[in-house]
Amino acid sequence: MRNDPYVEGGVRLQKVLSQAGIASRRAAEEMIEDGRVQVDGQVVRSQGLRVDPDRQVIHVDGERVFLDETKHVVLAINKPVGVVSTMSDPEGRPCLADLLMDHPERLYHVGRLDVDTSGLLLVTNDGELANRLTHPSYEVPKTYVARVHGEVKPGVRRRLLQGIELEDGPVKVDSFRTMETYGEITTVEIVVHEGRNRLVRRLMDHVGYPVRELVRTHFGPISLDRLQPGTTRRVKGNALKALYSSVGL
Structure with missing residues (x-):
């Protein structure tokens, strides 16, 4: 019986790493051999390992590998004063949904800012990420x-x-x-x-x-930077990896 996170009919791990732009297939094989690759939290050394890149989590040297960043939506919002940190407001006040009309995904706001406070607020379609970023045990x-x-x-x-x-x-x-x-x-x-x-x-x-x-x-590692009030910015690349890494994902 296999002890590694093998998926019947999946894609070879070294091919997945190569397609993600991590390394060539040969270099990916060496990474696996050296124990630098984890799948679902397990170090793997099998060159024949097949994985499901759509549902399994892969790390190289402790850093999350994103095979399709379009599926992991994280937006930085510069919330203006007067906007409530909810997706709808029974009193009809301006809310986050008014700033996210161009984003059809189901998004969760990561914590809140009170109506009189402006600045950086994150929203995401990843419920586990949102939960960890707001949970006190992660001390973000x-x-x-x-x-x-x-x-x-x-x-x-x-x-x-x-x-x-x-x-x-x-x-x-x-x-x-x-x-x-x-x-x-x-x-x-x-x-x-x-x-x-x-x-x-x-x-x-x-x-x-x-x-x-x-x-x-x-x-956490995300900065407001030059984001203008009432606008959004997609968090991606190294910033997205740093955000996931900050809460052990």
């Missing part, structure tokens, strides 16, 4: 830039890094830095990995610096 970092009232004192950073007790439990930031102070407004960068409702706003309220404006600039 989210980066925010906030404009707050007043000049932020040095002790604020220490308090936030050590931890704050909020009404729904303790929380501490992954990192905090002051970017600039202009007049009575200070711009700060905050990195957290939790996804509690209005977390950054509540943290800054707690330390005495209410947020005037809040933008999320990064979600």
Whole structure:
């Protein structure tokens, strides 16, 4: 009985790797022989292994191999202020569906941004990816830039890094830095990995610096970059691989 993830009538693994542009068939055979290839989480060394590239997950050197990126839809959205992070809204407010009219796939939003916060939001047709990106056990970092009232004192950073007790439990930031102070407004960068409702706003309220404006600039390895408000960008190539890798997929 075979112990490897063999699929009757499937495609030879080295051919799949070659078609994916990973390496020539000969080089792919050497990768398999060296134990650098995994199928469904199992290291394989059999040169005759046949796989189903449509349903099996293949990694080379720990990096996900995407045989058809068109099936793995991940979009970055720059959500404007005033748009709710749902696919529909019973009150008739602008929602994510209004920004995704050119994308007929069934898409899941990865977490939320409150209606007054703008910036990076991800949507995907991969439910498992969405689940892992939002599950606290994977500790995916989210980066925010906030404009707050007043000049932020040095002790604020220490308090936030050590931890704050909020009404729904303790929380501490992954990192905090002051970017600039202009007049009575200070711009700060905050990195957290939790996804509690209005977390950054509540943290800054707690330390005495209410947020005037809040933008999320990064979600894990994905950056807002130059994406304009109300527009989307397809996540693909190395960015897509990095996103899957960040949650062990």
